[in-house]
Amino acid sequence: MSYLDYQATTPLAPEALAAMLPWLESQHANPHSPHREGRRAKAAVELARDQVAALLPPGGGVAFTSGATEALNWAIKGTTGPITTLATEHAAVLDTAAAEAARGRDVTILPAGADGIVDSVPSRAGLVAAMLVNNEIGVIQPIAALADAAHAAGALLLCDAVQGYGRVAIPDTVDLIAISAHKIHGPKGIGALWIRDGVTLAPLLHGGGQEAPGRSGTLSPALCAGFGVAAQLMADRKDQDAAHVERLWALARDRLGPGWTINGATDPRYHGNLNIRREGLDVNRLMSDLRDIAFSAGSACASGSGRSSHVLRAIGLSETQARSSIRLGFGRYTTETELADAIDPIAAAAEGQWP
Structure with a gap:
C-alpha cells in the first residue's frame, strides 16, 4: 500500500509510540491525582505541554483537548460577538459557526479568490477564524495581516493551525490556535487550544476543570506524551522534513505529466499537499482501479457525504471540476521511490480513461 493521504492523518512516529507505551503498559495513574504516581503522570x-508549546508563540498557554475539533468548538463557542470566517474553512469551523448562527449569533462567511486566498476581513468586533494552511488545497492564508485587521476592529483572531503547525510559522499576533497531534505524526484523540494570556473563554465542557482555563476531563498521559514527542520531532526535523517535501513536490509534478491543473495557489502553499484535477476524470473509477494507493477525493471529514468539496467550489470550480479532482498528500515517511511508484499508475490510469 502506498500512502498519499497525509492531510487526513499522518503515520505515527516510532519515537512517539515509544513515549506512549510505558503509560499504556504499566504506568496507569490519573495525572490529576495527588499521590506519587499521579504526580509522575x-x-x-507537563513535559508534553512544554514540548507542544515550544512550536507556538510566547505569551500564552496550551490546554490539551480531545482534538482540533473540540479546540475549535471551544474557541468559537467560548467567545462572544459576531463571527467572521472563510468559505474555505474546515467543517469544524463552518458547522460550529452555523450552530452559533442558529442560536442568534451574527456570522459572516467571506468568499475566497480563485487562488484560495482571502486578503481582508470586515471591520467589526468579535471573532475572526482563519486557517493557516488549508487542509484540502494547501494554500497559506496571510494570517498576520488578518490578525492585524481583526485587532483593529477589536476582534480576536482564531487560527486553525492543524495543517501548518510545525511546518509554517504561526504569527505571534494571533489570539487562539487550534492544533492536532495526528497531523504531525502523533496519536489520534488529542489536540490542543493555545490561548493568549488575557483572553478568557467560557468552558465548553463542565465537570472538574482539570485543564486551565477550565477544560474538564481526565487527560491521558500516553496521548500527551506521544503528542509532546511528535512536536519535539517536528522542531528537530523541521529543515530536513521541509527539504524532503520540496523534493517530493517536484517529483510528483514532473511525473504526472500534462493534462493536470493544480487547484489553488502554488505559492504561498504547503507543498506536501498536491490537489489536482483533470478534465473529465472519473475519480470513483480511478480510486477503484488503484486500491493499493491511498489518496483522497477531498476532506476525510466529508467522506461518504456524497457532496463535492466545498473548498473547491468556494474557489470557483464547477461541480464537474470539483468532482474531477484528487488530493495527494505526502511527507516525512514518504520515500521518493514510493511516490514515483504511486504517481505513475495514477497518471496511467487517468490517461487510460480516454480511448
Whole structure:
C-alpha cells in the first residue's frame, strides 16, 4: 500500500509510540491525582505541554483537548460577538459557526479568490477564524495581516493551525490556535487550544476543570506524551522534513505529466499537499482501479457525504471540476521511490480513461 493521504492523518512516529507505551503498559495513574504516581503522570503531561508549546508563540498557554475539533468548538463557542470566517474553512469551523448562527449569533462567511486566498476581513468586533494552511488545497492564508485587521476592529483572531503547525510559522499576533497531534505524526484523540494570556473563554465542557482555563476531563498521559514527542520531532526535523517535501513536490509534478491543473495557489502553499484535477476524470473509477494507493477525493471529514468539496467550489470550480479532482498528500515517511511508484499508475490510469 502506498500512502498519499497525509492531510487526513499522518503515520505515527516510532519515537512517539515509544513515549506512549510505558503509560499504556504499566504506568496507569490519573495525572490529576495527588499521590506519587499521579504526580509522575502529571509530570509527563507537563513535559508534553512544554514540548507542544515550544512550536507556538510566547505569551500564552496550551490546554490539551480531545482534538482540533473540540479546540475549535471551544474557541468559537467560548467567545462572544459576531463571527467572521472563510468559505474555505474546515467543517469544524463552518458547522460550529452555523450552530452559533442558529442560536442568534451574527456570522459572516467571506468568499475566497480563485487562488484560495482571502486578503481582508470586515471591520467589526468579535471573532475572526482563519486557517493557516488549508487542509484540502494547501494554500497559506496571510494570517498576520488578518490578525492585524481583526485587532483593529477589536476582534480576536482564531487560527486553525492543524495543517501548518510545525511546518509554517504561526504569527505571534494571533489570539487562539487550534492544533492536532495526528497531523504531525502523533496519536489520534488529542489536540490542543493555545490561548493568549488575557483572553478568557467560557468552558465548553463542565465537570472538574482539570485543564486551565477550565477544560474538564481526565487527560491521558500516553496521548500527551506521544503528542509532546511528535512536536519535539517536528522542531528537530523541521529543515530536513521541509527539504524532503520540496523534493517530493517536484517529483510528483514532473511525473504526472500534462493534462493536470493544480487547484489553488502554488505559492504561498504547503507543498506536501498536491490537489489536482483533470478534465473529465472519473475519480470513483480511478480510486477503484488503484486500491493499493491511498489518496483522497477531498476532506476525510466529508467522506461518504456524497457532496463535492466545498473548498473547491468556494474557489470557483464547477461541480464537474470539483468532482474531477484528487488530493495527494505526502511527507516525512514518504520515500521518493514510493511516490514515483504511486504517481505513475495514477497518471496511467487517468490517461487510460480516454480511448
